[in-house]
Amino acid sequence: MLDIQDLSIRFTRYTFGLKKKETCVVQGLDLSIAPGQVMAVIGQSGAGKSLLAHALLGILPRNAQVEGRVFFKGKPLTPERLSTLRGREIALIPQSITALNPLLRVGVQVARAARLSGISKKDAPTTVNRAFSRYLLQKEVATWFPFQLSGGMARRVLTATATVGMADLILADEPTSGLDPATAKEALGHLRELADTGKAVLLITHDIEAALKIADMVTVFCAGTTVEVASADDFKGLGQLRHPYTRALWNALPANSFIGTMKPIERSPNTTGCPFQTCCNEQDAVCGHSTPELKHSSAGRVRCHHA
Amino acid sequence: MLEAKTLAYRYGKQCSWLFDDLDLQIAPGEIVGMSGPSGRGKSTLAKxxxxxxxxxxxxxxxGGRPLQGSGHCPVQLLFQHPELAVNPRWKVGKILQEGEEPTADLCKDLGLEPAWFDRYPHELSGGELQRICLARALSSGTRYLLCDEMTSMLDALTQAHIWQIILDIARSRRLGLLVISHDTTLITRLCSRNISYFGDTVNH
Structure with missing residues (x-):
């Protein structure tokens, strides 16, 4: 369905006067999803998880440069092709409620999404009603404005907006943050259902435990690059995990040993070698001078010299 | 002791009470957890x-007296989205000094780097900005901290790190903490007492 190879995203910023500075936020990112699959993307905040979704939809700000190869359904995803697919075949469930128009009633917004995705004017109201009842939203919610919704309701409205059409690839950006466990489970259940009907779901999250319940595969991001691709089963214990960052992340869960890290993981342009080396317990001379390649390791992939 | 006595709130006369007759006590040094379905008024209660x-x-x-409307409020609230809790047009250094100048020790404990002070809030990551908000809330007059989904936007490593800092500070200053979160494993890990909150009743 979707295949991303060696994607990089750079931002140009003005630092002082007309001096420009280029910051590389995502580099060497690989990811692929098959139809019927839920691919979870987990990792550090600020690792470029949401940027990936925005890059796929071509909605990055103008000072961003995207490089790399992206294939959708076997064909390269060019900006021209993207503009016809966006909203119809590729849909985004945005991270925050600010994605809704604050001055429009939510029912109108869901109906508009349905119309834009190619549903006829006649069928739109019934489709919207069905979407509302599927996400357990009462009828009167359709006449409310976004500011009247609670966090959980807003999330369900956003999900309804993205799934009301017939998109084949759903990008879900943090669909469970701020939801109580019951609602979160339900939201994830809907994503699993969508995948089971043959759609591909890219689940961007930092809630590892929730993601593992529905995901088939997990891609771990760190410092703007893919460090590990693992199957969901590998997260049953520390032994199966390949990359030290994944192990640290797993250890930091409240259900496990709840150990955090002090040092921020940052990729600065001058440093060579592994982006994770400053925080790694297993680093040695090799990590300092060469960046590891993403190599195959049993059913998954890993970017580490020592795996 | 921070006490709520027969507390009730509604957003306007036509609306129904979000919570009614709510009693709640948090002692200094106590860490109380609160969870419950979304949209029932947990965040409103915190406000x-x-x-x-x-x-x-x-x-x-x-401490037996009603909450004062002026001066430094001894009850400080930390929000889920730190980027919405700061003035986007102020540099981080100015934001930090909104309450009082944070002590050097506090900056060191929280791992704040002086390089951040010259930047604008959108140039910091969520975890960094949450630590800035934490430094701002932890001035000397603060007795109680209400953490409303404070780390739910952060990855597990940053979350664990921030909670380690807060627990250390809370222990040394005997702060009372109310932790509002959907993550029940986090609450069991942190709190001595858990309130499951369902809008109208509080079950201890």
């Missing part, structure tokens, strides 16, 4: 307790 909203009925008492 009432911190004095952002006036109670509809009942009162918020601190």
């Amino acid at each position: 009432v307790l911190a004095g952002y909203l006036p109670p509809g009925r009942g009162s918020v008492m601190i």
